[in-house]
Amino acid sequence: MTDTPSTSQRVELARFLRSRRERVRPADVGLPAGSRRRTPGLRREEVAQLADVGVSWYTWLEQGRDIHVSEPLLERLARALRLTPTERAHLFELAHGRPAALPVSSPATVRGVLQRILDAHPFPALVSTRRWDVLAWNAAAAILYGDFGRFPAGRRNGLWLMFMDPERRARMPSWEADARRTVAGFRLDAARAANRREFDALAAELARVSPEFARFWGEHDVAESPAGSKVLVHPDVGELEFEHVTLHYAEPEGHVLRVSLYTPQPGRSTERARKLFRLVTR
Incomplete structure (x- = not known):
């Protein structure tokens, strides 16, 4: 287990982030759709704004650069990109080489x-x-x-x-x-x-x-x-x-x-x- 992802993990992380960003519609996160969008989904600067991170930092992450990513920052990215629990776990695996901390959840019944x-x-x-x-x-x-x-x-x-x-x-x-x-x-x-x-x-x-x-x-x-x-x-x-x-x-x-x-x-x-x-x- 390591906090430093390999080169292949960084490349996969970059591709995963871009694919999730392109699937989120601006209206899903309360942003105007606009008429001059050239790409589907959110822009990088919009993800950065929603996750409260720098645009340059997020751009580097999508470019697969070797940068440190903290757990709180990954949690903010997961929320900004509206990731499912499975996608959130995958994000942590790619960024840290280990699973995310498991959430405490107490449903009242079972299926x-x-x-x-x-x-x-x-x-x-x-x-x-x-x-x-x-x-x-x-x-x-x-x-x-x-x-x-x-x-x-x-x-x-x-x-x-x-x-x-x-x-x-x-x-x-x-x-x-x-x-x-x-x-x-x-x-x-x-x-x-x-x-x-x-x-x-x-x-x-x-x-x-x-x-x-x-x-x-x-x-x-x-x-x-x-x-x-x-x-x-x-x-x-x-x-x-x-x-x-x-x-x-x-x-x-x-x-x-x-x-x-x-x-x-x-x-x-x-x-x-x-x-x-x-x-x-x-």
Whole structure:
């Protein structure tokens, strides 16, 4: 990862900016169309004005020159050119050689197709936001962890429940190790957010009510955990060991959701899981 784009990236960035500029109509951004325009879309000086940058600087950028571009400036360009979330991410990739900071977004529900995918998965599955607020789950997840619907929306959060839900904690024989990994993963996601205030607000509130969380949070550990294993004990069938993976699902509106899928380890855990989750469909 680097903040210095290669020559080929600068050339591609120049072409991308010009193509986006030519697609924006003056009327789209509140400018008069005029009768003497020789090229489609906006002029370079108009983009510079909308993004609050110098005309020469923007011209150099469209010429593929080797100049530094800050994140705030890229954000202003993205707004001026009315880029979609996907186009914004591409702009950052070209200009910095790395993705843009991920926006914090908290939709209230998930799309029907995503809920149907959860419901079709035979083992626990759930969807949460970047801040780990749980939006949707299937019946197997409710059997394993307890019904998420019993919590108000503000408390239906993976980090909060790890420390504040006694039922979940009682089912985790390796709770401390799992909790430490959870805190380290949450800290990493907070650092990747374009605005981490919602993350920090949750952490501050949790630190006031959980000395254990305050201690783990104060250690400043970070961890990338897109996949792993977890042991849980359910009162109906005993110990279960799951493999789990968390995937990122980007919606057209720019929301980035976490889709977590569980599957039992082969052998006794699979047998017990099948017995447990058959209870869901009776």
